[in-house]
Amino acid sequence: MVRKILLAKPRGFCAGVDRAIDVVETALEIFAAPIYVKHAIVHNVHVVEDLEKKGAIFVEDLDEVPPPKAGQAAGAVLVFSAHGSPPQLKEEAKKRGFRVIDATCPLVTKVHLEAKRYANEGYFIIYIGHRGHPEPIGVMGEVPEGSIVLIEDASEVKDLKVPQEDKLIYLNQTTLSLSDVKNTIDALKARFAKIIAPPTVWDICFATSNRQTAARELAKKSDLVLVIGSKTSSNSNRLRDVSEEEGTKAYLVDDETMVDPSWFSGVETVGITSGASAPEYLVDNLVEYIKKVNPGVEVENLDVLKEEVKFPLPDDLVLLARQSEKGTAWVEKHRVASQR
Ligand code: SF4
Known part of the structure; x- marks a missing residue:
């Protein structure tokens, strides 16, 4: 019988994912649907589905984006995903007349x-x-x-x-x-005796490092770890791996519907964490599900590290926005809000 749920902190959205989703939502607000996105903006099925409902169209090939019609002043808005893209692809998109916004994480x-x-x-x-x-x-x-x-x-x-x-x-x-x-x-x-390191010794980002450190602590204190994240998400998969390295059984699930109640057999403490691309409402849903099948279960936070990083929106979004009255008004509002 599960008696305790432990929630790892930090977990879930990182600054790069927050910014990438903000880019698509802002583009939808300023330029109106449809907005095209090259590849899943971040690797999470729920984020992609939520944005599709708002008018984003996800494509893998530039040929899937309609070319500007003759006489049309501006081409389709195309956002490049947080994972980064080869520069040749961005150049090709611009040559085709698309209005390109690069949401690559800084x-x-x-x-x-x-x-x-x-x-x-x-x-x-x-x-x-x-x-x-x-x-x-x-x-x-x-x-x-x-x-x-x-x-x-x-x-x-x-x-x-x-x-x-x-x-x-x-x-x-x-x-x-x-x-x-x-x-x-x-x-x-x-x-290779002469191999050198990049300036930061390695390129693992703070969000990956923090979530893995927290997941390791979580696994030490839990009998079972559930990681919310999609199977395409590299950092979410690593959270499961880290938990298992600590000897704790761990599963990667998109949401609570993928949980098999037999996993709770003999488990007193369930640890929950989530990948950098997983929205927090999925964690809330999972907690509610566990509470329903285990009445009386306690919920505790496991605060391991603080994270307060935020990235500004990309310059190309701001420059494109300034080309319209609505966009200029949005930029001014956003600038004022971010200075508060
Ligand atoms: S996981 Fe790291 S590199 Fe990826 S978007 Fe988040 S902060 Fe950027």
């Missing part, structure tokens, strides 16, 4: 800039990330072919072929497991 943009800078300085880049995830695809698009290679983990270091060993740097995807990346970096340093 911490992913930081890695794009590092990749460009070190490739320009003649370094060969070893990038640690997940094959097929949009974030590595975006970063790798920043540098000439042959100047970067992707590895997923330490097991790929032994047979890795690089064109030079004197100018080497590693970079990484922002949402990986802290312990996995550390192992991979250790293996790279052991094999």
Whole structure:
């Protein structure tokens, strides 16, 4: 019988996700539906469904966005997702006449800039990330072919072929497991004596790091951990992995409808956390569900770290908004509100 629910803090939306959703909602408010979004704005099925209901259309290919009609002053508004995109794609979108707004998280943009800078300085880049995830695809698009290679983990270091060993740097995807990346970096340093680190030692973002630290503490105090997040979400998957590294059974679920009541057998304390792209109302729904099947259960917060980061909206949204009366009024209202 479950007696206690522990809620990890921090959990859920990070500053980059908050900003990306704000970009789409603001674009819908200023330019009106439909607003096109290249790829899921963030990797969460509920966020995508909620935005679709408001008028966002998610596309994987630029051909799915209608071209401007002859004589039309402005093309479709196209938002690029928080994960980042290759620069060639953004250029192509602009060439097609779309009004482009880039919602890439500033911490992913930081890695794009590092990749460009070190490739320009003649370094060969070893990038640690997940094959097929949009974030590595975006970063790798920043540098000439042959100047970067992707590895997923330490097991790929032994047979890795690089064109030079004197100018080497590693970079990484922002949402990986802290312990996995550390192992991979250790293996790279052991094999390549001259490899250098990026300025921040690694590129794991504060939100990933904080949520994993909190999830580890949560797992130590729980008999079962439930992680709210979609299976496509890299950082949510890592929260489940971290909990299991602590020896606590953990499941990744989109919402309470995916929970199997048999998981609660022999469990006294259920820990709950959520990925950086998961809305808080899903946590509330899960808590209500557990309370319903376990009357009398107590709910406690587990405050591990404080997080107060906020990112401003992208300049290209503000510049596009200023092209209309409605948008200019919105920008002024937003500027005044953010200065309070
Ligand atoms: S998880 Fe990190 S990199 Fe990704 S959007 Fe959030 S803050 Fe940015």
